[in-house]
Amino acid sequence: MESIASSLLSLAHALFQPGFCPGDWVWATSMAGALIGLVPVAGMVLVAIVRKFTGNRYHGPALFTIGGLGLVFVLLLPLLLTTGVSSVYRAVFAGGTGGLSGAxxxxLGQEFCFVGVQAEYLGGGQNIYETLFYPGGSVLxxxxxxxxLVGLPILALLAVMLLGRVALRRGPKWPGRLLWVPFVAFVLFSVGVEANTAVHLWLGFLPATVLGVIPVALVGPPSWSTIQKSDRPPEPRRPEPPRQPPPYVPPAEQQPPPPPPPKQYPPTSVAPSQDAAALAAAPGPVPVPPGSGEAGSGRFRRLRRLGHGGFGTVWEAQDTQLGRTVALKIAHAPDRDTEARMEREARALAALTHPNCVRVYDLVEEPDGLALVMEYLHGQALAEAVDTGGPLDDVSAGRLWATMASALSAAHDKGVLHRDVKPSNIIVDPEGLPHLIDFGIARSRGDSKLTATGMMIGTPDxxxxxxxxxxxxxxxxDAWQLAATVSYALSGYPPRGTRETPMAALMAAARAEPPSRLxxxxxxxxxxxxxxxPQPRNRPTLRAVCREVEGWLARAGQSADGPVTKVVPRAR
Incomplete structure (x- = not known):
């Protein structure tokens, strides 16, 4: 390794050797430190390149590769080069060649200012450990x-940590430990280096690592589509049933008579073990639990109309059997297609359980049509809260984004798309917590008969x-619509601004006009x-958004499950 170190020193001396104080070889030592500082930078560049293909898949080969790059480029190579440079100077001071030429x-034997003879200054003093723990000079x-010897390595450690964060952008930060922990080990293991040599090596190492942020940043983070693929959970492998030994067959003369055939029963319409996701996608009527309302039963007493949409009217109603307030959504024209649509909607939403999503209780027949019975949420719409109380701050908007992203992710896991996320479809309860409502145009993936041909899905803005x-x-x-809603909560305007007519807003959306009111x-x-x-493949996934926002909230000392607005007075 001494021959490699001497070649490094010769190269550094050829590149930078000003003939003034503190001496050409002292300056060359700082240049050698800069060249050594490029080694961790090269390792971080390789980590960033690896992530371009693996995303956030931190297990198996990817994790082993990142850990190996940190071990080689941050610990082993810098340590060997640093100790090799010190060995060259010590060999020359002791009268050897150290791998350097005679010239x-x-x-090296020349004297400069306060340094004196360079060979003695760089190779004839105490090492780092002796200098720090057995000082022999003045206090100054x-x-x-x-x-x-302590301050410069600490600054260099911060620079290496910054390099790691840049290389690990758009992902968890914990793999950065595989990059900066080896650097700490490098600093500790280099205590045998000559102190003066170490000082000038660190003087070159520090700026090289700081400037190394530029090439690592130029590599860029992995695309959101790569992150989405890496965040996708692996398909669970079904365990093979254990092999059973063949049954013991007694001799023919001892065999008992065959048992009578089992009694056959007619198959049930829905198997009790059928999971929620399969139930949501299965055709046929919604299973009605015992005690559910029947046609024309008058079980639900309507109190006031809450809203009127493209597929139904929503009422605040009183469940006279259970004594609770519910939201009752009744179809406008209960024909065959509408009823089939509401049955699918009820089945999909019944499979969804999330604290920030409206709950579905039942699907019943009312005198004027099929009705979806849902949880009634007290509070006000986010649109009204922003309109009356002003835009949200960053903490409140972060909580809104994180909770709603989690709710939509839960819906997507059940195969349900909301398709109309907007400020008026988020209700803020009296505690200030947001809830996603009105899956009135929600659909299960693969269902192409939920809306009439030509019906526009969503709100143009x-x-x-x-x-x-x-x-x-x-x-x-859905992720785009949620981001547009968060942008409105922060600014009070839709991201593309407002248009005079819904058709103008729809045309602006179809042309993918860039956001102007962010x-x-x-x-x-x-x-x-x-x-x-504008390109769906370039957008971060909802899980990535949730992780990013929750990480920012944690660094700000805030919780993601706090209120997004002030306490809303309960309606009387």
Whole structure:
């Protein structure tokens, strides 16, 4: 290794050797430190390149590769080069060659200012450990070495941690330990290096690692589509049933008579073990639990109309049997297609359980049509809360984004798309907590008969570009609508601004006009821009958004499950 170190020193001396104080070889030592500092930078660049293909898949080969790059490029190579440079200077001071040429050794014997003879200054003093724990000079000299041999490595550690964070952008930060812990080990293992040599090596190492952020940043983070693939949970493997030994067959003369055939029963319509997701996708009527309302039973007493949409009217009603207030959604025209649509909707929503999603209780026959019985949420719509109380701050908007992203992710896991996420479809309860409502145009994936041909899905100001252009809805379009809703909560305006007519807003969405009313001063501005990308494949997944926002809230000392607005007075 001494020959490699001597070649490194010769290269550094050829690149940078000013002939003034403190000496050409002292300056060359700092240049050698800069070259050594490029080694961890190269390792971080390789980590960033690996993540371009693996995303956030931190297990198996990817994790082993990142850990190996940290071990080689942050610990082993810098340690070997640093100790090799010190060994070269010590060998020259002791009268050896150290792998340097005669002319180079001759210049090492020159004296400069306070340094004296360079060979003695760089190779004839105490090592780092002796200098720090057995000081022999003045207090001023000890302070100089303490700042250089402790302060500079600490600053270099911060630079290496910054390199790791840049290389691990758009992902968890815990793998960064595989990159900066080896650097701490490198600092500890290099205590045998000559102190003066170490000082000048660190003086070159530090700026090289700081400037190394530039090439690592130029590599760029992995695309959101790669992250989405890496975040997708692996398909569970079904365990093979254990092999049973063949049954014992007694001799023919001892065999008992065969048992009578089992009694046959007619099959049931829905198996008790059928899970929620399969139930949501299964055709046929919604299973009605005991005690559910029957046609014309008058079980639900309507109190007041809450809303009127494209597929039904929502009432606040009183369940006279259970004594609770519910939201009753009744179809406008209960024909065959509408009833089939509401049955699918009820089945899909019954499979969804999330604290920030409205709950579905039942599907009943009312005198004027099929009715969906849902949880009644006290409070006010987010649109009204922003309109009366003003835009939300970054913490409240972060809580809103994280909870709603979690709720939509839970819906997507059940195969349910909301398709109309907007400020008026988020209710803020009296405790200030948000709830996603009105899955009135929700659909299960693969169901193509939920809406009439030509029916526009969504609200124009908050519709995703691909949906406005006629493409089918997807989890990415729900993520776009949620980001548009968060942008409204932060600014008070839809991201594309307002238009005079719904048709003008729809045309702006179909043309994928860029957002013009984003909250530029918000800490969420960068993530909003990524989530409102016109290309669905470029948007971060809802899980990635939730992880990013919850991480920011944690760093800000806030919880993601807190209120998003002030306490809303309960309606009387």
């Amino acid at each position: 180079e050794r001759a210049t 000299a000890y302070g100089y070495y303490l700042g250089a 908050y519709v995703a570009p691909e949906t406005a252009g006629g493409a089918p809805a997807s989890p990415a379009s 909250p530029r001063q918000s800490v969420h501005a960068r993530l909003l821009m990524a989530s409102l990308d």
